[in-house]
Amino acid sequence: MSRASRPHLPMRPLWRCRRCGAEWPCQPARLALLVEYRADRTALLIYLSTLMAEAGEQLSQLNGHAAPERLTERFLSWARAR
Numbered sequence: 001m002s003r004a005s006r007p008h009l010p011m012r013p014l015w016r017c018r019r020c021g022a023e024w025p026c027q028p029a030r031l032a033l034l035v036e037y038r039a040d041r042t043a044l045l046i047y048l049s050t051l052m053a054e055a056g057e058q059l060s061q062l063n064g065h066a067a068p069e070r071l072t073e074r075f076l077s078w079a080r081a082r
């Protein structure tokens with residue numbers, strides 16, 4: 001698989017990007033999601049809420065201190081319509 005085609009997807013249960021290693025959703029992942037869901041921001045927010053719940057569960061099992069307010073910032077705040 002070429003480097004360019006490797007998508008920025010989360011690595012569970014760490015929720016880091018498989019490609020760039022940043023906390024997911026990393027910047028390229030956010031851009032890709034905004035493009036993919038450009039016609040339906042509500043669907044994007046629902047999708048991200050689902051992932052946020054999953055991430056919150058897995059991260060708190062890993063380290064016991066997944067801060068919910070930080071997860072909201074990380075998963076949802078950037079995607080809300082301005």
Ligand SMILES: [Zn+2]
Nearest residue numbers: 008017020026
């Ligand atoms: Zn990435």
